[in-house]
């Protein structure tokens with residue numbers, strides 16, 4: 259039974275296996291003007307990784323070699339790139355050799371889009387078991403003409419799934435408590451949240467979360483916290499009506515549909531995270547919840563990043579293959595300085611390995 263995942267590859271409890279059985283991970287390098295190539299190189303320099311997984315990078319070899327050379331000088335990074343397969347998905351993009359770190363352009367946006375797509379093609383064709391994406395910048399994709407809210411939507415479109423979710427997972431380094439948070443809505447303006455949230459959307463997000471907790475994390479009877487939308491969950495309709503009008507009835511019906519799952523809500527959004535804070539910092543028993551369902555991006559990601567920035571993992575649930583990613587963005591402000599932390603990228607790789615192993619284990623039991 260999987261109860262979580264190892265955050266740090268150096269403390270990994272993942273199982274080592276013969277080369278042919280190791281999960282095959284594609285790692286597209288993200289926006290090459292950001293910290294993606296740096297955090298990937300730092301993460302894959304970890305000696306343990308190659309006993310756990312087969313890694314293929316998707317990006318531009320000359321740019322990566324330049325980043326490695328700079329990291330050798332600044333932080334003494336020791337890595338032999340000739341040992342690591344790299345797919346050159348966008349080698350012919352004009353201008354790729356002339357990019358400047360910290361200066362994203364249409365070229366860097368287009369390159370990161372092509373690299374992601376190459377990795378997805380490989381995953382769909384069975385070449386890879388998982389895609390671990392380095393960060394891209396949505397605005398830069400848009401400038402390059404790729405009008406997607408983020409990588410998640412490209413993954414879903416290419417995989418032809420219309421039900422998918424953005425789940426953040428992290429394990430506390432203090433107590434070992436596993437934090438998991440699914441966002442019901444993601445990259446939309448705040449003013450659209452009350453319209454986009456519907457009973458149907460909530461149902462499909464809950465279905466995805468329950469299936470993920472049961473299958474990927476081995477929790478047969480999970481306990482899920484569900485946030486209200488308004489301050490104080492609407493204060494009996496005085497501070498917003500969504501809770502009384504449909505969220506509470508939806509929750510009652512959902513609980514009847516899932517007798518083996520405990521649903522607690524609608525928890526006032528400001529207090530929902532108090533026990534999570536205690537569980538993260540001091541006492542893992544402080545939170546009774548296996549997962550949190552937040553109704554919009556910042557309702558979930560402010561607490562997740564406050565507790566676990568740099569070690570949380572963004573995973574797309576509902577895809578036919580595993581996809582994980584660090585919880586942070588392109589950090590253009592520090593690109594090229596050698597100071598980007600690779601912890602979240604390492605955690606994304608570790609979780610991808612664990613999820614692939616879990617899925618293989620489940621399918622071998624079914625066959």
Ligand SMILES: NC(=O)C1=CN([C@@H]2O[C@H](COP(=O)(O)OP(=O)(O)OC[C@H]3O[C@@H](n4cnc5c(N)ncnc54)[C@H](O)[C@@H]3O)[C@@H](O)[C@H]2O)C=CC1
Pocket residue numbers: 293297392393394395396397398409572583584585586587588589590591592597598599600
């Ligand atoms: N998974 C992904 O592809 C994600 C992409 N983004 C994109 O990233 C771009 C920049 O977003 P921001 O809001 O500025 O967030 P960001 O996460 O890139 O940066 C926020 C702050 O954290 C620092 N930071 C981020 N990662 C770090 C690391 N590994 N080590 C040390 N410091 C780190 C940055 O220097 C900056 O000060 C946006 O265009 C957004 O779309 C944002 C989140 C996730």
Ligand SMILES: NCC(=O)COP(=O)(O)O
Pocket residue numbers: 394407408409410411559572583
């Ligand atoms: N805030 C999370 C985020 O931006 C991740 O987006 P995606 O590119 O993984 O869809």
